[in-house]
Amino acid sequence: MTQLIAGKIGNLAAEGxxxxxxxxxGGEPIARYTEEGLLHWETLRDGGWDEIGVPEEAGGAGASLRDLVEVAMTWGEFCVPLPLVVTLAAKRWSAAAREHPGPVTVSVSSACAGPLVPFGNEPGIRVLAGPDGFLAVAGGATDEFSLTLRPMAADEATAFDAVAARELAVLWAAEGVGAAKRCLRDAVAYAxxxxxxxxPIGGFQAIKHRAAHMLELTERAETAVLWAAADDFREGAEPVSTRRLTLHALATAREVVESAIQVHGGMGFTWEMGVHVYLRHVIALRELVQGLLPE
Structure with a gap:
């Protein structure tokens, strides 16, 4: 049966x-906490947040992929520069990741720059080689374009199986949808x-039309992610690939964020307003998903 509604675990975890x-x-602007680190990994670890997706038979909470989509969307609304989403995915399919007490990430092939390791320089992080081991990745320079993912170049990519690649792609797409939701909400509040x-500029017809279109795009992106999370989705007799759905969701999320910049006017382009952080985040997520699910 197609699971389009999150279960109790997903709803409670997202609220938590x-x-x-x-x-x-504390309501700090995103431009500040992406630089200063107001939240630390130890807080997430001590709360058990990194293990909610671990299967019950492996000692975890057994949250479904649909449940984790809810968590990833909530995480994306804040775009905190910590590797929670990738760690959630890694600990679902890797015994080695579950045994590591710290955060876990992966190395993803990139058409532009070779393999990339999101959060590669996070203290205590390990990079999965596959389900049973880790890569030896030396710390190096990070790409500062994405202030929230900070990918680091690597020589080797993680060996994913089809299920692991699909689930991580879905969660990264959900994170991008969360960023779009936040930008929509902030744009409406600003207007x-x-x-x-x-x-108020929100009373002008041009702004009303743009906001309405942003809402439509956000709902379209979220719908694509929910279908991508459903194992048995079919359109007619043909399966719709996870790649097609997740990339559509992230491309649509990017449109929403770009529109939010326009609603904010000149302020939308400033560092302090921080809308650019969400735009960088969504662009970087799409590049990672393209590497995870090549054509």
Whole structure:
């Protein structure tokens, strides 16, 4: 049966992550906490957040992929520069990852720069070689384009099986959808408060139309992710590939974030406003998914 609705574990976990992030970040702008690190991995580890996707037979909470999609979308709304989503995916399919007490990441092939390791320089992180071991990756320079993923170049890519690659791609796409949701919400709030000619700009027809289109795009992106998370999705008699759905979701999420920049006007291009952080994040996620699921 197609599971399009998150279970109890997914809903409770998403609410818990939201409360944790809201409390830890204290309403600080994203441009600040991507640089200063207001949340640390130890907080996530001590709360057991990195193990909620571990199968029950392996001692975990047994959250389904659909449940983890809910968590990833919530995480994406904050874009915290910590490897929770990739660690959740890694500990679902790798016994070696489950035995490691710290964060875990992967090395993903990239058409532009060779294999990339998201969060490669995070303290205590290990890079999976496959389900049973780790790669020896020396610390190196990171790509500062993505302030939230900070991928590091590597010589070798992780050997994924089809299930592991699919699940990580779905979760990264869900994270991108979360970023789009946050940008939509922030853009609407800004349009309600920013005044031009003595009235809120949200009352102008052009802004109304843009906001409505952003909502449509966000719902379209989320729908694509939910179908990608469903094992038995079929369109007519033909399966719709995870690659097609996840890349569509991330491309659509990018449109939403770019529109949010436009709604913010000149402020949208400033470092302090931070909308650019979400744009960089979604672009980098799409590159990683393309490497995970090559044509």
């Amino acid at each position: 992550i939201w409360d944790l992030l809201a409390r830890s970040l 309600k408060g920013r005044k031009q000619f003595g009235v």
